[in-house]
Amino acid sequence: MANYNDSYYKPGFGVSIGSKWTRVIMILIVANVTVFIIQLLFSTISSQWGMPVMGISPETDGVVHHVRLGPDRFTTLFWLYQPLAIGKLWLWQFVTYMFLHSVSDPWHIIFNMLVLWMFGSEVERAMGTRRFLTMYFTAGIFAGIFGCLFTPDSPILGASGAIFAVEIAFAMLFPNTTVIFYIFPIKAKYLVMIFAGITVVNCLIPTGGNVAHFAHLGGLLYGFLFIRYEPRFSNFLISWQNQQKEKEYEKEEEVKNGVDALLDKVNRTGMKSLTRKERGYLKNASKRYRKMRGK
DSSP states (O other), X not given: OEETTOOOOOOOEXXXXXXXXXXXXXXXXXXXXXXXXXXXXXXXXXXXXXXXXXXXXXXXXXXXXXXXXXXXXXXXXXXXOHHHHTTSOOTTHHHHGGGOOOTTOTHHHHHHHXXXXXXXXXXXXXXXXXXXXXXXHHHHHHHHHHHHHHOTTSOEESSHHHHHHHHHHXXXXXXXXXEEETTEEEEHXXXXXXXXXXXXXXXXXXXXXXXXXHHHHHHHHHHHHHHHHHHHHHHHHHHHHHHHHHHHHHHHHHHHHHHHHHHHHHXXXXXXXXXXXXXXXXXXXXXHHXXXXXX
8 A cells, every 4th residue: 555656665475375366356456457557547648638736625714725636637536535535525535545556656556466366365265255355345444544544644545455454364364374575485474473563663663755554554453353353243243133133032922922812802802892002002013013024
């Protein structure tokens, strides 16, 4: 993930995972590459026509604010920029920015897609497609929010926040799998520790450049929390849903028994023997039954 005009940090490493990539990973990579090609087209057109890097946005308080624009209208519309995403409620940017990459540095998208290809398929197989996609997109959103909190004036683009979550998920699910860092074999858990350490240091001691280190850190934190606690949350949610179903079943039995008792009374003494409260009870029970049948 990068701020605009990013000089992207790109360590070289590889992993030998013998199985083929999954359909979901292929779709994500194709989507990212397709959007990157669209960015290149818009960037080329904008470079021919010219486009300002700073816009002027009059606010309701009468103060004129400067809003930074991207290299083209497409990027400005879909990258994540706090004054637009929150200030103008362009909330879609918290999702769309994950599919944009720096057109000035092709290594940005190459490295991100390479890491997604190497780690994503195994993580998806271990987690299941629905759970993997939930983690991927919520991690990207969380990373974007994290980046906006700490660097609100810097536009963010790139899939790195979500991919950092995939990396730490791989390390937690397959901690002893050996990967290649440059030319050195290293276990996945230690490699992610190195990445996490570098990210934390860069957040605490900025080294310049336009890398969105806080968004990277947000992705790492979210991935760790998701793998560690999401199963507990899911079990709690399932347990709560089962409890609600049990309560609903008990309520239905209670209503059924109440209706049966009133119908027995009607059979013995007639409808006129029912009180106003009992008539209302039967009426409400009838509405409840029709509603249940309509579901």
